[in-house]
Amino acid sequence: xxxxxxxxxxxxxxxxxxxxxxxxxxxxxxxxxxxxxxxxxxxxxxxxxxxxxxxxxxxxxxxxxxxxxxxxxxxxxxxxxxxxxxxxxxxxxxxxxxxxxxxxxxxxxxxxxxxxxxxxxxxxxxxxxxxxxxxxxxxxxxxxxxxxxxxxxxxxxxxxxxxxxxxxxxxxxxxxxxxxxxxxxxxxxxxxxxxxxxxxxxxxxxxxxxxxxxxxxxxxxxxxxxxxxxxxxxxxxxxxxxxxxxxxxxxxxxxxxxxxxxxxxxxxxxxxxxxxxxxxxxxxxxxxxxxxxxxxxxxxxxxxxxxxxxxxxxxxxxxxxxxxxxxxxxxxxxxxxxxxxxxxxxxxxxxxxxxxxxxxxxxxxxxxxxxxxxxxxxxxxxxxxxxxxxxxxxxxxxxxxxxxxxxxxxxxxxxxxxxxxxxxxxxxxxxxxxxxxxxxxxxxxxxxxxxxxxxxxxxxxxxxxxxxxxxxxxxxxxxxxxxxxx
Numbered sequence: 001x002x003x004x005x006x007x008x009x010x011x012x013x014x015x016x017x018x019x020x021x022x023x024x025x026x027x028x029x030x031x032x033x034x035x036x037x038x039x040x041x042x043x044x045x046x047x048x049x050x051x052x053x054x055x056x057x058x059x060x061x062x063x064x065x066x067x068x069x070x071x072x073x074x075x076x077x078x079x080x081x082x083x084x085x086x087x088x089x090x091x092x093x094x095x096x097x098x099x100x101x102x103x104x105x106x107x108x109x110x111x112x113x114x115x116x117x118x119x120x121x122x123x124x125x126x127x128x129x130x131x132x133x134x135x136x137x138x139x140x141x142x143x144x145x146x147x148x149x150x151x152x153x154x155x156x157x158x159x160x161x162x163x164x165x166x167x168x169x170x171x172x173x174x175x176x177x178x179x180x181x182x183x184x185x186x187x188x189x190x191x192x193x194x195x196x197x198x199x200x201x202x203x204x205x206x207x208x209x210x211x212x213x214x215x216x217x218x219x220x221x222x223x224x225x226x227x228x229x230x231x232x233x234x235x236x237x238x239x240x241x242x243x244x245x246x247x248x249x250x251x252x253x254x255x256x257x258x259x260x261x262x263x264x265x266x267x268x269x270x271x272x273x274x275x276x277x278x279x280x281x282x283x284x285x286x287x288x289x290x291x292x293x294x295x296x297x298x299x300x301x302x303x304x305x306x307x308x309x310x311x312x313x314x315x316x317x318x319x320x321x322x323x324x325x326x327x328x329x330x331x332x333x334x335x336x337x338x339x340x341x342x343x344x345x346x347x348x349x350x351x352x353x354x355x356x357x358x359x360x361x362x363x364x365x366x367x368x369x370x371x372x373x374x375x376x377x378x379x380x381x382x383x384x385x386x387x388x389x390x391x392x393x394x395x396x397x398x399x400x401x402x403x404x405x406x407x408x409x410x411x412x413x414x415x416x417x418x419x420x421x422x423x424x425x426x427x428x429x430x431x432x433x434x435x436x437x438x439x440x441x442x443x444x445x446x447x448x449x450x451x452x453x454x455x456x457x458x459x460x461x462x463x464x465x466x467x468x469x470x471x472x473x474x475x476x477x478x479x480x481x482x483x484x485x486x
Contacts, residue, residue, distance in 0.1 A: 051085075085110075088110045129167065138171060166185065166207050209221050213248075228242065288321045308344055316334070436463050
């Protein structure tokens with residue numbers, strides 16, 4: 001009896017767990033087939049998760065096969081956005097291999113396939129910003145983040161706005177604007193705490209810790225690293241990154257092993273900077289041969305040839321390595337290359353402007369839009385005022401004509417008053433009103449309304465004020481005469 005019961009229990013357990021084993025054993029091909037044949041919202045989530053697992057986080061040796069399986073099944077499907085999805089996969093695959101220009105090419109093609117109302121738009125634009133950041137196209141990356149921010153402010157999606165600010169902070173960090181990064185993260189935090197259920201993403205704490213690492217502030221770095229460590233769902237890659245940064249500030253050689261663990265992992269989404277930090281750390285602990293090996297590998301990569309700031313740092317590190325080896329001629333050569341590259345970077349920044357200039361421009365643009373709205377309101381009031389003044393003038397003219405029975409003296413005085421009013425109306429009111437209408441027309445047809453508005457702002461308000469004075473003068477004359485006749 002006991003044997004039968006035992007057998008029955010085992011059978012039930014096996015049958016219960018069989019579907020889980022079957023699901024776990026499913027191949028990528030089975031999973032993508034299930035995903036593309038699912039209903040619309042569910043299909044999007046499943047496909048995004050598969051792209052993350054099998055392209056973003058997969059080991060490099062399996063990337064090519066994973067990509068081909070995903071592309072094959074998606075292209076055979078009836079998905080409406082399948083072209084955009086295939087371009088996205090190609091872009092993420094190229095990004096993993098540090099083929100950044102190719103990645104940018106594909107993500108732009110993906111964006112061309114969808115509208116801004118498509119839920120995938122923000123995801124693709126965010127990927128473009130990540131790629132542009134790696135390519136040191138910081139201005140273009142910031143433009144993408146500002147577009148995302150404007151899209152998210154319409155439905156007031158606080159969680160996504162918080163994440164967008166953390167991504168902007170990452171861009172600041174890679175641009176060496178560490179104080180600005182901390183300000184952006186403070187803004188993200190203030191948005192997060194406004195919610196009933198406070199959602200503070202790990203990425204916010206991670207970026208704060210990284211910013212303080214670059215500022216050599218060990219206490220603040222450890223403070224935010226401890227916050228992440230206290231969260232059960234913390235990413236092991238983040239733990240390794242913050243641990244090696246902490247060890248480096250403590251001048252602990254164990255930092256090398258932590259960076260290597262991170263750089264060798266497929267889950268490291270920032271391999272380029274991980275390798276750079278590994279080379280720097282080797283130099284700190286006088287392992288110049290290993291440092292030079294990494295630096296040479298990065299310098300010889302054709303896909304990284306246009307990264308001006310990265311190359312200037314690599315040249316400088318190579319100079320440091322040869323200096324430690326007392327090869328002064330080679331050291332001087334690489335220092336010169338680093339200086340030349342830095343000069344080119346400065347010229348590029350002068351031509352294209354900085355992120356801070358872009359933000360200032362965006363702020364001015366917002367003020368211009370507000371000014372335009374205020375101007376329209378003022379114009380409406382001005383036209384209303386002119387109409388009322390016209391009605392008043394017409395009313396008094398009709399009154400004048402209806403008072404013919406009065407004395408001849410009054411008739412002459414009213415005739416004189418009418419002449420004065422006509423003169424003011426013809427030579428002053430119409431002139432100022434024509435000026436105002438002319439300026440408005442110039443602003444409307446100009447290519448740059450912002451610049452044209454500011455050029456004519458003083459003239460516009462001067463004409464409006466003089467028109468107001470003229471109308472008041474008419475009213476004053478009429479009132480004066482009316483009072484004298486009562």
